[in-house]
Amino acid sequence: MTQTVTLHVFRGDSNGGEFREYKVKTAPGMVVLDAIHQIQKEQDGTLACRWNCKAAKCGSCSAEINGHPGLMCKTRIEALPTEKPVVVQPVKTFPIIKDLVTDVSWNYEIAKTIAPLKLKDEGSTEPLRMQQEDVDRVQEFRKCIECFLCQDVCHILRDRHRKDIFYGPRQMVRIAALAMHPLDASERRPFIKDQAGVLACNITKCCTEVCPEHIKITDNAIIPLKERVADLYFDPIRALIRKVKR
Amino acid sequence: MRNYETFEYDVLVVGAGGAGLRAAIGAIEAGCKVGVVSKSLLGKAHTVMAEGGAACALANVDPEDGWKVHFRDTMRGGKFLNNWRTVEIFAKEAPERILELERYGAVFDRTPQGLISQRAFGGHKYRRLAHVGDRTGLELIRTLQDKAVALGFESHMETTLTRLLTSGDRIVGAIGYRRSDGGLCLFKAKAVVLASGGWGRMYKFTSNSWESTGDGVMMAFEAGAELRDMEMVQFHPTGMIWPPGMRGILVTEGVRGEGGILKNGNGERFMFSHVPDFYRAETAETPEEALRWVDDKKNNRRPPELLPRDVVARAIYKEVKEGRGSEHGGVYLDVSHKGADYIKKKLPSMYDQFLHLGDVDITRQPMEVYPTIHYAMGGVTSEPETCATTLQGLFAAGEVACGLHGANRLGGNSLTDLLVFGKRAGDAAGAFAKSSSFYEPDTHQIEEEIETLFAPFGRKDGENPFTLHAELQETMQTGAMIARTEESLTTTLNEIKQVQERAKNISVSGDEKFNPSWHAARDVLFMLTSSEILVRSALERKESRGGHWRTDYPNEDPFWAKHNVCAKKEGENIKLYATPVPEPPAEYQEILKD
Ligand SMILES: Cc1cc2nc3c(=O)[nH]c(=O)nc-3n(C[C@H](O)[C@H](O)[C@H](O)COP(=O)(O)OP(=O)(O)OC[C@H]3O[C@@H](n4cnc5c(N)ncnc54)[C@H](O)[C@@H]3O)c2cc1C
Ligand code: SF4
Ligand code: SF4
Ligand code: FES
Numbered sequence: 001m002t003q004t005v006t007l008h009v010f011r012g013d014s015n016g017g018e019f020r021e022y023k024v025k026t027a028p029g030m031v032v033l034d035a036i037h038q039i040q041k042e043q044d045g046t047l048a049c050r051w052n053c054k055a056a057k058c059g060s061c062s063a064e065i066n067g068h069p070g071l072m073c074k075t076r077i078e079a080l081p082t083e084k085p086v087v088v089q090p091v092k093t094f095p096i097i098k099d100l101v102t103d104v105s106w107n108y109e110i111a112k113t114i115a116p117l118k119l120k121d122e123g124s125t126e127p128l129r130m131q132q133e134d135v136d137r138v139q140e141f142r143k144c145i146e147c148f149l150c151q152d153v154c155h156i157l158r159d160r161h162r163k164d165i166f167y168g169p170r171q172m173v174r175i176a177a178l179a180m181h182p183l184d185a186s187e188r189r190p191f192i193k194d195q196a197g198v199l200a201c202n203i204t205k206c207c208t209e210v211c212p213e214h215i216k217i218t219d220n221a222i223i224p225l226k227e228r229v230a231d232l233y234f235d236p237i238r239a240l241i242r243k244v245k246r
Numbered sequence: 247m248r249n250y251e252t253f254e255y256d257v258l259v260v261g262a263g264g265a266g267l268r269a270a271i272g273a274i275e276a277g278c279k280v281g282v283v284s285k286s287l288l289g290k291a292h293t294v295m296a297e298g299g300a301a302c303a304l305a306n307v308d309p310e311d312g313w314k315v316h317f318r319d320t321m322r323g324g325k326f327l328n329n330w331r332t333v334e335i336f337a338k339e340a341p342e343r344i345l346e347l348e349r350y351g352a353v354f355d356r357t358p359q360g361l362i363s364q365r366a367f368g369g370h371k372y373r374r375l376a377h378v379g380d381r382t383g384l385e386l387i388r389t390l391q392d393k394a395v396a397l398g399f400e401s402h403m404e405t406t407l408t409r410l411l412t413s414g415d416r417i418v419g420a421i422g423y424r425r426s427d428g429g430l431c432l433f434k435a436k437a438v439v440l441a442s443g444g445w446g447r448m449y450k451f452t453s454n455s456w457e458s459t460g461d462g463v464m465m466a467f468e469a470g471a472e473l474r475d476m477e478m479v480q481f482h483p484t485g486m487i488w489p490p491g492m493r494g495i496l497v498t499e500g501v502r503g504e505g506g507i508l509k510n511g512n513g514e515r516f517m518f519s520h521v522p523d524f525y526r527a528e529t530a531e532t533p534e535e536a537l538r539w540v541d542d543k544k545n546n547r548r549p550p551e552l553l554p555r556d557v558v559a560r561a562i563y564k565e566v567k568e569g570r571g572s573e574h575g576g577v578y579l580d581v582s583h584k585g586a587d588y589i590k591k592k593l594p595s596m597y598d599q600f601l602h603l604g605d606v607d608i609t610r611q612p613m614e615v616y617p618t619i620h621y622a623m624g625g626v627t628s629e630p631e632t633c634a635t636t637l638q639g640l641f642a643a644g645e646v647a648c649g650l651h652g653a654n655r656l657g658g659n660s661l662t663d664l665l666v667f668g669k670r671a672g673d674a675a676g677a678f679a680k681s682s683s684f685y686e687p688d689t690h691q692i693e694e695e696i697e698t699l700f701a702p703f704g705r706k707d708g709e710n711p712f713t714l715h716a717e718l719q720e721t722m723q724t725g726a727m728i729a730r731t732e733e734s735l736t737t738t739l740n741e742i743k744q745v746q747e748r749a750k751n752i753s754v755s756g757d758e759k760f761n762p763s764w765h766a767a768r769d770v771l772f773m774l775t776s777s778e779i780l781v782r783s784a785l786e787r788k789e790s791r792g793g794h795w796r797t798d799y800p801n802e803d804p805f806w807a808k809h810n811v812c813a814k815k816e817g818e819n820i821k822l823y824a825t826p827v828p829e830p831p832a833e834y835q836e837i838l839k840d
Pocket of ligand 4: 050051052053054055056057058059060061062071072073074
């Protein structure tokens with residue numbers, strides 16, 4: 001028995017647009033991305049979306065589904081309420097290009113300003129020695145698939161449009177991965193405070209809630225970064241002791 | 247003629263997967279101005295999906311390992327169709343490249359000594375795969391992305407190249423369009439590195455992303471480069487089969503590497519009855535021995551589940567064909583005996599994938615799997631040392647290149663391939679660019695490509711590109727899949743020909759702004775030609791070897807044991823010919839024997 005699902009998909013670009021209704025045949029285990037693909041193939045080939053892996057590994061297919069930011073390839077149709085249409089729209093925080101595709105280039109631009117890993121024994125070719133328990137935390141951060149859903153929900157970027165003061169949770173995770181690498185020798189704190197703007201975050205944890213990789217963005221990345229910055233700027237004596245101890 | 251924007255680079259890299267990014271790093275470090283073009287956003291290329299790991303004989307967990315064993319395993323796995331010199335370079339340089347990646351910032355899983363941990367994988371005698379849980383590809387691509395960005399290059403994301411431009415017999419650049427607005431981009435380059443990945447999308451059930459339409463290999467072919475081993479595609483034994491929408495999505499070999507076992511619909515562990523003589527001496531004889539191997543690798547032999555992929559895929563095909571399949575027509579893969587904690591630590595994304603997308607808790611239940619199209623062993627002929635192709639100024643690395651894997655790739659060898667030959671291609675292209683200059687591309691070629699690209703907008707009520715793609719996939723899946731015959735291949739070839747005819751009348755609506763049907767219109771042309779070459783090559787090789795299984799010629803053939811099938815464009819025709827496989831020197835023959 002084939003059933004159908006009704007979708008309301010945003011169609012438009014920077015000049016505006018509208019929600020259009022599509023009816024799509026469902027199959028067991030179908031995800032929202034499958035429905036979008038079916039529309040492309042059978043009803044309207046001009047419907048634009050991004051995707052790559054269809055397995056929640058690449059972070060391309062972010063959208064807002066019934067108002068919830070999520071990956072289209074990980075959202076099962078069966079898990080959504082059937083009484084009303086499934087509403088699919090682009091993420092709100094970034095400028096729209098067309099339909100479900102947005103311009104996320106800002107994320108790539110600010111990424112360029114983050115200093116890469118600087119090893120204590122730079123220039124050597126020796127294998128690194130690090131214990132698993134010392135890299136567990138860094139590995140958590142490195143699970144990030146750059147879906148930018150956390151950037152989408154962070155109110156500083158989404159509602160207050162303050163991309164000028166805050167790099168957003170994704171980049172906090174990236175910076176934390178570098179800063180907590182057991183062998184990183186960079187002093188990153190002035191950058192974390194001034195350019196990246198960690199203090200702007202007021203710990204609402206919305207970012208953590210949407211992360212498809214279940215990274216504890218606020219607790220594990222942002223709060224420790226805030227503490228590091230606080231150490232440096234508000235407790236010069238402790239910071240000094242720490243420096244001498246190293 | 248339409249307007250286009252022009253960009254000039256010493257080295258133009260086509261592709262931002264592992265191979266392209268590593269090549270970019272090489273060329274930047276050689277002092278070149280580098281541009282990288284990719285169809286997706288940075289960090290999203292197919293490489294990101296790789297799960298199991300990167301093979302390198304670091305010998306961190308099995309001290310007996312070394313480059314010679316890796317060389318042997320790769321040659322044997324490839325059924326000796328590999329270029330031995332390519333394999334030698336690969337096996338020797340793999341550890342260096344992985345350690346370098348670690349210094350760039352990759353954080354691999356660790357051994358108790360604090361070194362890079364290594365896991366077992368099919369066809370590798372020792373535990374050899376450096377890994378990060380089951381998301382090794384993500385670690386690799388993100389590390390290279392960050393490194394290349396820090397060094398500085400110009401990135402043309404979401405830009406599709408559609409033609410390599412030549413001046414005489416030299417590659418001088420490429421042309422393509424920006425996906426966002428359809429704007430034309432002309433790239434002039436002193437050297438071009440082709441790192442455009444594989445072509446699994448020509449099949450219906452595939453583990454590959456939408457990008458894998460083989461544009462790169464076809465652009466090289468159209469420009470006159472030699473291709474080889476195009477009949478050799480890898481069917482990964484374990485793709486998902488249920489639910490239907492998930493069909494084809496990969497279940498990493500890491501599941502078997504971590505001790506997963508295969509059972510048929512009758513609950514039998516069937517792999518023991520499918521061990522070829524060639525591998526008998528190194529394979530466990532009983533389930534008891536296989537079980538002991540998990541903890542004591544020295545005194546026991548590997549479970550048959552870890553035979554090379556071609557062997558396991560054929561075994562699954564036979565089990566299902568002979569009526570011993572699972573509920574949805576596959577077989578069962580069970581790792582639940584390893585316990586929930588272990589599985590969640592070592593195979594977290596598999597756990598997630600099945601739980602969310604398949605309603606299966608793999609810590610308690612078996613998965614259902616069936617072979618899926620996975621990897622293209624064949625591609626553009628490239629020199630072992632420099633990755634130079636048969637065209638001046640064109641270098642090829644990664645999945646698009648050919649030489650390393652022979653008739654069957656061992657799991658884990660691709661990720662390291664990207665690093666070893668990505669670097670070599672980038673270095674060589676950098677050096678080439680230094681002693682070269684810019685040439686004017688042939689304007690006739692530019693006009694011709696623009697005409698091809700925009701033609702579908704001018705037609706009314708023609709063929710739907712998505713429909714043609716689906717029909718191509720259907721016929722490839724039926725006739726050129728895991729078991730092939732003269733008849734099945736001929737039928738498929740005829741059907742491809744028919745679709746090719748209809749493709750002359752593809753039409754699309756809408757405009758040039760991010761228009762998927764327009765993008766598909768060009769992609770499908772590439773896939774039609776590459777499918778034709780694949781099928782024709784498969785008809786030539788009248789024997790069974792590695793990924794190429796001809797049920798009408800089930801045995802190996804002495805002539806084809808020593809020859810690659812090559813393809814080249816001659817006028818408007820595809821010319822096929824056999825070339826001798828380079829013979830390894832005597833000292834290596836010894837290594838290969840046992
Ligand atoms: C699910 C999965 C799991 C895997 N697991 C493993 C594993 O554990 N170990 C292992 O060794 N291998 C694994 N592989 C294989 C391996 O991931 C791939 O072979 C490898 O990543 C290919 O890398 P590449 O750099 O050659 O190309 P890709 O990563 O495919 O990148 C190709 C690049 O070329 C660009 N491109 C293509 N066409 C054009 C065009 N026309 N114009 C501009 N740009 C273009 C694309 O946009 C992309 O950026 C796996 C593959 C899959 C699918
Ligand atoms: S916790 Fe901070 S970063 Fe996360 S959404 Fe809230 S304000 Fe933004
Ligand atoms: S931290 Fe999580 S939500 Fe944010 S970009 Fe990465 S994966 Fe996406
Ligand atoms: S398509 Fe890759 S995350 Fe959805």
